[in-house]
Amino acid sequence: MLTHLIEFIARLHMVVLHFPIALIVCAALVETTRLLWFRCTRRSIADHFRPSNAASVMFAFAFASTIVAITTGLILGYDYGQSADLHRILGLLSGALILITAIALLIALRKSTFKSSIVYLALLCPSAGAVCATGHFGGDLTHGKGFLTNPLKQIINPTPDPQSDPQSDPQIQALNLTAESIEIYNTIIQPIFDNSCIKCHGKRKQKADLRLDSLVFTLDPELNIIERGSPDDSELIYLIELPADDEEIMPPQDEADPLTQDQIQSIRNWIQSLI
Ligand code: HEC
Numbered sequence: 102m103l104t105h106l107i108e109f110i111a112r113l114h115m116v117v118l119h120f121p122i123a124l125i126v127c128a129a130l131v132e133t134t135r136l137l138w139f140r141c142t143r144r145s146i147a148d149h150f151r152p153s154n155a156a157s158v159m160f161a162f163a164f165a166s167t168i169v170a171i172t173t174g175l176i177l178g179y180d181y182g183q184s185a186d187l188h189r190i191l192g193l194l195s196g197a198l199i200l201i202t203a204i205a206l207l208i209a210l211r212k213s214t215f216k217s218s219i220v221y222l223a224l225l226c227p228s229a230g231a232v233c234a235t236g237h238f239g240g241d242l243t244h245g246k247g248f249l250t251n252p253l254k255q256i257i258n259p260t261p262d263p264q265s266d267p268q269s270d271p272q273i274q275a276l277n278l279t280a281e282s283i284e285i286y287n288t289i290i291q292p293i294f295d296n297s298c299i300k301c302h303g304k305r306k307q308k309a310d311l312r313l314d315s316l317v318f319t320l321d322p323e324l325n326i327i328e329r330g331s332p333d334d335s336e337l338i339y340l341i342e343l344p345a346d347d348e349e350i351m352p353p354q355d356e357a358d359p360l361t362q363d364q365i366q367s368i369r370n371w372i373q374s375l376i
Pocket of ligand 1: 294297298299300301302308309311313324326336337340341351352353356357360
């Protein structure tokens with residue numbers, strides 16, 4: 102039960118992470134647009150530059166949600182293997198920057214001097230930039246590298262997209278599969294692996310040097326876990342069909358639920374159909 106609870110807390114990262122991004126960007130926008138009206142106000146400079154109440158409240162919520170996002174993110178990252186990737190480093194750096202900005206905000210609110218306010222405002226915009234960059238690299242992790250920018254690259258330099266036309270990918274062509282087998286893999290088999298296996302056999306962790314996050318890896322002849330056309334001789338089928346309490350079953354017994362009969366049958370049918 103505890104592992105499920107931790108998993109739930111870790112996955113909250115995917116929800117909470119949006120708060121610091123939106124709130125800090127909003128706080129920075131509110132402050133900068135307000136400052137642009139400088140000429141229209143008749144207040145003293147120190148008064149004018151004093152952090153606004155609305156943006157300060159936004160920043161306070163942003164600060165709190167940053168702490169939650171970092172904590173849940175670290176737990177989630179731990180589950181996927183401790184690689185010091187760009188997303189994690191940027192997340193921690195953003196956290197440090199936001200902490201410094203929070204201290205600057207407290208000082209600015211307290212002292213209300215021009216200098217202290219400027220220090221805060223000068224830190225707020227880089228903080229917003231840092232969380233946006235962190236979010237961008239996090240997006241690359243969940244959606245794949247270039248998820249956001251690839252369509253733009255296609256506009257500038259159109260090339261066939263292997264995702265929309267898998268048969269144009271030379272590595273997939275080399276596997277010599279029918280269009281139907283590729284389609285079934287992408288729509289039925291890969292989602293099963295995504296759900297139950299890639300945590301340990303994916304981009305970030307490769308237990309037994311095995312990756313199951315794409316067709317090319319799954320059918321890698323060197324690993325030989327799938328005997329094309331013969332599910333009964335495939336190591337992968339052997340491992341997923343073991344009794345639930347067997348030490349060798351995949352996914353390992355304490356880590357995830359065994360695959361359902363329907364899922365196993367789909368994988369069997371797919372392997373059977375491979376020529
Ligand atoms: C919690 C981590 C974890 C999950 C989830 C997991 N595996 Fe594994 N897998 C391992 C480990 C660890 C090994 C190495 C076991 C050994 O060598 O005794 C392994 C080995 C394997 C092997 C043998 C590879 C070889 O070259 O001998 C296959 C096949 C396999 N897993 C398939 C799967 C499939 C299919 C799923 C999902 C249904 C899955 N695994 C889910 C951790 C995991």
